[in-house]
Amino acid sequence: MLFVNNLSKEYNHFSFMxxxxxxNRLSNLHDKTHNRSNQTSFNHxxxxxxxxxxxxxxxxxxxxDASDKKKFYQLIEFPYPSGAGLHVGHVRSWTxxxxxxRKKRMEGYNVLYPIGxxxxxxxxxxxxxKMGVHPSIITSKNIENFKRQIKSLGISFDWSREINTSDxxxxxxxxxxxLKLYEQGLAYQSExxxxxxxxxxxxxxxxxxLANGTHERCGNLTEKRLQKQWLLRITKYAExxxxxxxxxxxxxxxxxxxxxxxxxxxxxxxxxxxxxxSDKIKVFTTRPDTIFGVTFMVVSPxxxxxxxxxxxxxxxxNEVIEYISKSLxxxxxxxxxIKKEKTGVFTGIYAINPASDIEVPIYVADYVLSDYGxxxxxxxxxxxxxxxxxxxxxSIEIIEVVDGxxxxxxxxxxxxxxxxxxxWNGIKVPENLSKIISxxxxxxxxxxxxxxxxxxxxxxxxxxxxxxxxxxxxxDCGAVAVSExxxxxxxxxxxxxxxxxxxxxxxxxxxxxxxxxxxxxGKQARRETDTMPNWxxxxxxxxxxxxxxxxxxxxxxxxxxxxxPVDFYQGGVEHITLHLLYSRFIYKFLYDIGVVPTDEPYKxxxxxxxxxxxxxxxxxxxxxxxxxxxxxxxxxGADTIRLYEMFIGPFENTVxxxxxxxxxxxxxxxxxxxxxxxxxxxKTSNILSIKLNQTIKKVDTDVEELKYNTIVASLMELLxxxxxxxxxSHDDAKKLCCLIAPFSPHxxxxxxxxxxxxxxxxxxxxxxxxxxxxxxxxxxxxxxQVNGKLRSTIEVGREKADDKKTILELAKSDEKVKKWxxxxxxxxxxYIEGKLVNFVVN
RNA sequence: GCCGUGGUGGCGGAAUGGCAGACGCGCAGGACUUAAAAUCCUGUUUCACAAUUGUGAAGUGUGGGUUCGACUCCCACCCUCGGCACCA
Numbered sequence: 018m019l020f021v022n023n024l025s026k027e028y029n030h031f032s033f034m035x036x037x038x039x040x041n042r043l044s045n046l047h048d049k050t051h052n053r054s055n056q057t058s059f060n061h062x063x064x065x066x067x068x069x070x071x072x073x074x075x076x077x078x079x080x081x082d083a084s085d086k087k088k089f090y091q092l093i094e095f096p097y098p099s100g101a102g103l104h105v106g107h108v109r110s111w112t113x114x115x116x117x118x119r120k121k122r123m124e125g126y127n128v129l130y131p132i133g134x135x136x137x138x139x140x141x142x143x144x145x146x147k148m149g150v151h152p153s154i155i156t157s158k159n160i161e162n163f164k165r166q167i168k169s170l171g172i173s174f175d176w177s178r179e180i181n182t183s184d185x186x187x188x189x190x191x192x193x194x195x196l197k198l199y200e201q202g203l204a205y206q207s208e209x210x211x212x213x214x215x216x217x218x219x220x221x222x223x224x225x226x227l228a229n230g231t232h233e234r235c236g237n238l239t240e241k242r243l244q245k246q247w248l249l250r251i252t253k254y255a256e257x258x259x260x261x262x263x264x265x266x267x268x269x270x271x272x273x274x275x276x277x278x279x280x281x282x283x284x285x286x287x288x289x290x291x292x293x294x295s296d297k298i299k300v301f302t303t304r305p306d307t308i309f310g311v312t313f314m315v316v317s318p319x320x321x322x323x324x325x326x327x328x329x330x331x332x333x334x335n336e337v338i339e340y341i342s343k344s345l346x347x348x349x350x351x352x353x354x355i356k357k358e359k360t361g362v363f364t365g366i367y368a369i370n371p372a373s374d375i376e377v378p379i380y381v382a383d384y385v386l387s388d389y390g391x392x393x394x395x396x397x398x399x400x401x402x403x404x405x406x407x408x409x410x411x412s413i414e415i416i417e418v419v420d421g422x423x424x425x426x427x428x429x430x431x432x433x434x435x436x437x438x439x440x441w442n443g444i445k446v447p448e449n450l451s452k453i454i455s456x457x458x459x460x461x462x463x464x465x466x467x468x469x470x471x472x473x474x475x476x477x478x479x480x481x482x483x484x485x486x487x488x489x490x491x492x493d494c495g496a497v498a499v500s501e502x503x504x505x506x507x508x509x510x511x512x513x514x515x516x517x518x519x520x521x522x523x524x525x526x527x528x529x530x531x532x533x534x535x536x537x538x539g540k541q542a543r544r545e546t547d548t549m550p551n552w553x554x555x556x557x558x559x560x561x562x563x564x565x566x567x568x569x570x571x572x573x574x575x576x577x578x579x580x581x582p583v584d585f586y587q588g589g590v591e592h593i594t595l596h597l598l599y600s601r602f603i604y605k606f607l608y609d610i611g612v613v614p615t616d617e618p619y620k621x622x623x624x625x626x627x628x629x630x631x632x633x634x635x636x637x638x639x640x641x642x643x644x645x646x647x648x649x650x651x652x653x654g655a656d657t658i659r660l661y662e663m664f665i666g667p668f669e670n671t672v673x674x675x676x677x678x679x680x681x682x683x684x685x686x687x688x689x690x691x692x693x694x695x696x697x698x699x700k701t702s703n704i705l706s707i708k709l710n711q712t713i714k715k716v717d718t719d720v721e722e723l724k725y726n727t728i729v730a731s732l733m734e735l736l737x738x739x740x741x742x743x744x745x746s747h748d749d750a751k752k753l754c755c756l757i758a759p760f761s762p763h764x765x766x767x768x769x770x771x772x773x774x775x776x777x778x779x780x781x782x783x784x785x786x787x788x789x790x791x792x793x794x795x796x797x798x799x800x801x802q803v804n805g806k807l808r809s810t811i812e813v814g815r816e817k818a819d820d821k822k823t824i825l826e827l828a829k830s831d832e833k834v835k836k837w838x839x840x841x842x843x844x845x846x847x848y849i850e851g852k853l854v855n856f857v858v859n
Numbered sequence: 860g861c862c863g864u865g866g867u868g869g870c871g872g873a874a875u876g877g878c879a880g881a882c883g884c885g886c887a888g889g890a891c892u893u894a895a896a897a898u899c900c901u902g903u904u905u906c907a908c909a910a911u912u913g914u915g916a917a918g919u920g921u922g923g924g925u926u927c928g929a930c931u932c933c934c935a936c937c938c939u940c941g942g943c944a945c946c947a
Contacts, residue, residue, distance in 0.1 A: 058897095228943065270863050274942055277862060282946070302947060315947090359945085384945050394947045403945055470946065590941075664883070666871060669864095671940080678871065681883045687898095727873070730882035737882090800878040805928045807878055847927050853877045857927050 059690040061654025065763040069171055077780060078122075078130065078173040082576055086127035090580050091118045092559050092619075094588035094596070095180075097135040097551070098159035100144045103166040104636070105644045105662065105674065106589075106628045112659040113625065113668055113725060114587050115172045119759035120720050122173075123784035129580055130173060131562040133180035134160050137188070138551025139217055139234055142482035146515055152482045153510070156183060166647060170655045171762050173780075178565045182554030183482075187561065189505035190571045191553050192487040194603065196498050197610060199488070203250040204476065206496060210319065210387070211475050213242035218516035220246055222475045222550065224278075224595045233591075241345075244520055247477040247486060247547065251602045255279050255469045257616075258601055266621040268669070271593050278594040280470025285454050287395060287463035289314060289368040292376055294328060298368060301390030301468050304400065306446040306453045308372045308462070309438040310418035312408065313396040314379045315361060318344040319387035325379075330365030337362050337381055344383040359384055359407040371462040372439065382407065390468050402428045419446060474599070476550060479522045481514035483548030491535035491542040500536055506544070522546045555596050556603040559583055560613065571612060578614045586619040589627070597622070623723060626671040628662070633673045644674050656761035657683045663725035663760060682729070686764060689736055693754070693768045698744040705743040706791055708735050709753060713787035716756055725760075732757065751775065752785040801828045802855040809833035818851040828854045 072078065093114050096107060118130040136156045145152035160181070167174065180187055198204040212221040216237035225233050232239055251258075259279050262272050284303035291297065298314065316325065318341045329337050340362045361382030368377050377396075384403060385394055398408030398415040405428035408415055421433030432448060435441045441453065454465045477486060485506045487499035499506055509530040514523050524546040525531065535542035557571070563580040564572035588597070604618040629635060630642025637643065649658045661682040666672040701709070712735045719728045735753070739745055745753070751773055758765035758779045769779035797818060801809045809831045817823055825846055828834055838858055845857035 270941080273863050277943055280943080280946075284947085300947080304947080384947095386946065389946045397947090401947065403947075406945095468946080470943080594942085664871090670872095672871075675871070675884070677884045684898095685883085726871090727882080730873075733882055798878080802877085802928070805877095805926095810878070845927060847877095849877065853928085855877085855927050 058687060059654070059764055059767070061656065061763065062651075064767050065169075065171065065655050068763050068766045069168060071777070072171075072173075072780070073168075073176075075778070076177075077778060078128075078175050079177055080127060080129040080131075080175050082579060084127040086125055088580060088584075089118075089121045089126040089128045090559075090582070090584045091121070091128060091130045092562075092583045092586045093130075093132075094586075094592065095133045095135050095555070095558060096163065097138060097140050098156060098163050099140060100148065100155065100159055101643075102159075102162050103646050104628075105646050105649075105658075106625075108170060108646050108658060109628055109662040109665075109668075110587060110589070110625045111167070111172050112170060112662060113723065114585075115659075116663070116725065116759040117585070117720060117723075118173055119762065119780060120784060122780065123755065123758070123782060125783070129178075129562065130175060131178040131180075132167070132172075132174040132176070133178075133558060133562070134163075134182065135551065135555050135558070136160070136181050136183035137483045137549075137554050139219070139478075139480065139482075140551070142480060142514070143217070143235070145482070151510075151512075152514065153183070156181075169650050170646070170659065173762075178562045180558060180561050180565050182484075182558065183508075185505045185507050186566075186568065188484045188554060190561065191484050191549065191557070192499075192504050192506060193501065193571065194557060194607070195484075195549070195553070196487055196501065196504075198249060198606065199498055201606075201610065203253065203606065204247060205250065206245060206247055208243060208245040210241045211244050211246060212239045213244070214239050215518075217480075218518040219478045219480050220244060220475050222552075223472050224474075224598070225550075233595075242520075246475055247545075248473040249476045249602075251474045251599075252469060252471055254602050254605055255281065255471050257605060258471075258598065261601075261605075261617055265617050265619060267619075268623055271590075271597070271622055271624060274593045275598055278471065278598065281467055282469075283465070283467040284450075285457055285463050286391070286466040287371065287457070289371065289377075289395070291328070291379075292367040292369055294366075296324075296328060298324075298379070298393050299391045299463075300393045300395045301466060302395055304397065304447065305457055305463065306435065306438075306441070306444075306450055307397045307400050307418050308370070308395070308457070309435075309441070310397040310399050310416045311370050311373070311377055311395045312375070312398060312414045312416055313377050313404075313411075314368050314393065315382045315385050315396055315407065316379065316393040317385040317387040318381055318383055320385075320392035321364070321381040325364060325366070325381075328364075328366055333363060333365035337364055340381055347383070359403065359410050361407065361411065363411075371460070378413070380407075380411070388472060389470070398428065400428055400430055402430070404428065474602075476553070477547035478550050479520055480516050480548055481508075481511060481523045483551065484508070484553055485524065486545040486547055486549060488545040489533055489535060489542045490545060491538060491540060493540060494535055494537045494542075496545075497535055497537050497542070503536075508548075522548055524548070552596055552599050556600045557607070559586075559600075559618065560604075560607075571607075574614075581613060582615050582617060583619045585621045585623075587623050587625065590624045593624075624669055626666070626669055628665070629671060629673040631674045631676065636674075649679070653679065653683050654686075654763070656686055656764045660686065660729060660761055664729040666726055668723040668725055685729075685733055685736065686761060688740065689757070690764060690768070692736060692739055692745075693750060693772050696739065696745060697747055697750045697773070699746060700744060701746040701749045702743040703795070705738055705745055706749065707794055708738045709745075709749055710787040710791040713752065713756060713785050714792055717784075717787070720759070728760070732760075747773065751782075754779055755782050755785045758782075797851055799824065799828075799851070800853050801831060801834050802853065803834065803837040804857060805855060808837050815851075821848050821850075824848055824854065828856075 091114055093111055118128045121128045141156055142152050145155045148155060182188060195204060212226045214221055214232040214237060216235050217232060221232060221239060226239050227233050230238055259276055259281055282303055284301060285305035287300050287302060287305060287308060289298045322341050361380045364379045364381060366379045368379055370377055396404040396407060398404045398413060399417045400419055416437060418435055418437050419429060419433040420436045421431055422429035435444045435446055457463050485508055487504060487506045489497050489499060491497055509527045511523060511527055517523060531544050533542060533544055560572055564576040567573055600618060604613060605616055607613045608616045630640060632642050634640055634642060646658060661679045664682055712731050715731045716728050754765050754768050754773060765779050769775045770777050793815060795815050796812055797815055798810050798812055800807055801811060811827050811831055825848060838856055841858040843856050843858055847855040
C-alpha cells in the first residue's frame with residue numbers, strides 16, 4: 018500500500034512539475050530571442066534541433082578512411098529495432114560512449130563511432146506477428162523511429178556507415194561466412210537432442226537457454242527434442258577462446274563468465290572393454306587416479322539407447338528399455354528436480370576394469386548427462402558422492418583407494434595416499450595426477466583428455482525472419498553449397514510466415530523459391546528451409562562498418578587493416594556468453610582463413626548496468642514503469658537526459674530511474690547557462706583557476722575509467738565555486754565549455770558560438786589541458802591528529818609544507834591540540850608532507 | 860557447491876592507507892510572491908551534553924589482525940546481486 022502511494026506521488030509530482038517548468042521555459046523564449054545576454058533559461062527545444070541539423074550538414078562526425086590522425090574505433094552493440102523504440106538503457110550506453118568518442122575526437126583522434134540495425138531474428142518476427150504486419154515493413158518502420166530518437170539525443174554516430182542485417186547486400190556476406198565454414202568442415206548437419214522452445218517454435222542454442230531451463234528471450238520453459246539441424250563447430254576453438262582472453266582487456270567478470278561457460282576440465286579418457294563382447298565404452302574422468310576403485314559403470318539413457326540396446330541381456334531388456342523411454346520423456350527440469358535420488362537399472366552387461374581386471378556391472382541412470390564428457394562414467398563410490406549414493410542404493414561393492422577418509426558413511430574426495438592400487442600405492446593424489454595419467458597412457462588404459470561445457474553451436478532456426486542457409490539438398494549429391502556467385506540467397510516475401518511448429522520453417526511452403534536445380538548435377542533439388550539465428554548477422558557486423566557498401570568482398574583488406582580491431586567495445590552483460598563469445602569465434606575463424614587482420618576482434622570490452630524503473634523493478638509495460646526517452650527529451654532536453662544518465666550512478670552498476678535526480682541535473686544545466694551568460698569577466702580569480710584546472714585533470718582521467726558520475730559531480734562543484742562570487746575569464750570560459758562539450762553537446766555548442774562568439778564548432782576545438790602549476794593550492798589545510806583522532810586543522814602556505822619543524826611547532830601550539838597533549842609524553846611525531854600531522858601520546 | 864561482483868547517512872552515491880559521507884536528491888527553516896511555481900540563502904550521519912559560535916563519544920556488513928593511522932591491506936565469517944552446477 019505504502020509502495021503504491023509513493024509511486025503515484027512520484028508520478029503526480031513529475032507531471033505537475035513539468036507542466037509548470039515547460040510553460041516557464043516557453044515563456045522565457047520570447048525574451049531570449051531579443052536579448053541573449055539577459056537570458057536566464059536555456060530553450061532546449063529550439064536550440065538542440067538547430068545544432069543537430071548543423072552538425073549533420075557539416076558532416077562533423079564522419080570518419081574518414083584516409084586520415085593522418087590516429088584511428089580510434091569505438092563500438093556499441095547495435096540494437097534490434099524493437100517496436101517499443103529506444104530504451105533509456107540504450108541512451109545510457111550510447112551517450113556514455115558518445116562522450117568518450119567526442120573527447121577522443123577533441124584529442125585529435127580519427128574516431129569511428131558507427132550504428133546499424135540487428136534487424137533479423139525472433140524478437141522482430143514475434144513483434145510482427147503480434148501486430149499483424151509483415152516483418153520487413155515493421156522493421157523499416159521501427160528503424161525510422163529509432164533514427165529519429167537517436168538524432169534527438171545528439172549522438173555523434175557516423176550515419177554514412179549505417180548497416181542493416183536484413184538487407185540482402187548485407188546478408189550476402191553472412192551467407193558467405195556460412196559457406197566458408199561449411200567448406201572448412203566447421204558447419205555440419207546432425208541429428209541430436211536440441212533445446213526446443215514450444216512458444217517460439219524453434220530450436221535454440223545452449224547459450225539461449227537459461228540455467229532454469231527457460232528461453233532467454235520469451236521466458237518459456239524449453240524441452241529436449243531429437244532433431245536434425247545445422248551446427249557450427251565452436252568447440253574446435255574452445256581452447257583459443259579461453260587462452261586468448263589474456264591478449265585482451267575485458268573486465269574480470271566478463272572474462273571469468275566466458276571461461277566459466279566454456280568450462281574446460283582436464284583429466285583422462287579411460288577405455289573399458291565389455292566382457293565377452295567386442296564393444297568398448299569410453300569414459301571421461303577428472304580423477305583417473307582412482308581407477309582401482311571403479312566397481313561399476315553408468316551410462317546415460319541417451320547413450321544406452323544409441324549404443325547399448327542391442328547388447329542388453331534378454332532378462333534385463335524390458336526393464337532397461339522402459340527406464341530409458343521414461344527418462345527421455347522427462348524434461349530437463351524434471352530430471353533436475355529429483356537430483357537426490359539415484360535411480361537406475363542394471364543392463365546385465367559387464368565391463369572389465371583395465372587396471373584391476375575386476376568385472377564391473379553396467380547400469381543405465383539418468384543422473385549421468387548425455388552431453389557432458391562421453392555420456393558414460395566410471396563409478397568410484399569410495400571417492401565420489403554421487404557414485405557413493407548410487408552404490409549404496411544398488412548394493413554395489415565399495416573399494417577405498419585413497420587413504421584419509423574419516424567417516425565411513427560418505428565418499429572421501431580429499432587428498433591422500435593411494436592404497437589398493439597396485440604399483441601406485443603410496444603416491445599422493447590428486448597432487449601427482451600428471452604422473453598417473455602418463456602411466457595410464459603407458460599401460461594403454463586410456464589417454465589424457467580435456468572436456469568442455471561448451472557444445473557445438475546449434476545454428477538453424479525453424480523460422481521465417483532470418484538469413485536462408487545457402488545449401489541445396491539433392492537426393493543424389495546430398496547437401497550441396499550454393500555457389501558464391503549466386504549469393505545472396507534472398508529471403509522470399511511470404512504472406513504466411515508464422516512458425517509451423519512441425520520442425521520445418523515456413524519457407525517449406527514457398528514452392529517457387531524452394532525447388533531449384535542441384536548446383537552439382539542439375540537434377541531437381543530442394544533448398545534448405547531453416548534460417549540462421551539472429552546471432553548470425555551480429556557476429557561480424559563491426560567488420561562491415563569498415564566498408565559498408567562493398568559488393569565484392571566482406572570488406573576491403575586495407576580498410577579492415579586500418580580500422581580493426583575495435584579499440585573499445587561497450588555493451589550489455591546479457592551477451593557475454595552469446596554474441597560476445599560467438600563473434601570472437603567467427604572472427605578467429607575469419608583470421609584463420611586469411612580474411613581479417615588480427616586474431617581478436619575487440620581490444621577492450623566493458624559493460625554497462627541496466628536502468629530499472631523508478632520502483633526498482635525491470636522496466637515493463639505490465640508494471641507501468643517504462644520511461645520513454647522521447648518524453649524526457651521533450652520536457653527537459655537531450656543534454657539533461659544525457660547528463661542525468663551519466664550522473665545516475667557508476668556506469669557499470671545497475672541503477673533505478675529517479676525523476677528527482679533528473680531535475681537536479683536540469684537545474685545544474687540551467688545554472689551553468691546563466692553563469693556563462695552573466696558571469697564571464699576580465700580575469701579568473703585564483704580560487705576558481707585552481708578549481709578549473711583540477712576539474713580538467715579529473716574529467717580527463719575519469720572519462721578513461723568511465724567514471725561519469727564523478728565527472729558530473731566535479732563539474733557541479735566547479736560551478737558552485739564559480740557561483741560563489743568568483744570570476745571567470747573568457748579564455749577560461751572557453752576551456753570549461755570544451756570540458757562540458759562531450760557530455761552536454763548542444764548547450765556547449767550554443768555557449769561556444771552564441772555566447773562566447775567562437776567559431777563553429779566546439780566539437781572540433783582541442784581538448785583542454787590542465788596547468789600542473791595551477792592545480793596546487795597556495796594555502797593548504799593540514800589536519801592534526803592525536804592518537805589517530807582528528808583534533809584540529811591548521812592552515813599554512815604551500816611553501817612551508819616541506820618545513821617539518823615549523824609545521825610540528827604550529828601544530829603543537831594550536832589551542833585545540835594543546836588540550837590533548839598537555840601533561841602527556843609525546844612518544845612519536847608524524848608528519849606526512851602537505852597531508853597530515855599525528856601525535857602519539859600516552 | 861564453484862566462479863565473479865558488491866555491502867558506507869532517509870535515498871543514489873564519493874573517498875583505494877591520511878579530515879568518512881564529495882556531488883545530487885529528499886527533508887526542515889528562511890527570502891522573494893496576494894498565493895503558488897521557479898529561483899536564492901541556511902541547516903541536515905547518529906547519540907549525549909550544551910542550547911550562541913559549540914563540546915564529546917560512536918560510526919563504512921560481523922569478528923579478529925597489521926599500522927602512528929584502515930571504508931581502503933591481511934585472516935575468518937555473514938549477506939546482496941550476477942553466472943555456472945547431478946559436469947563424473
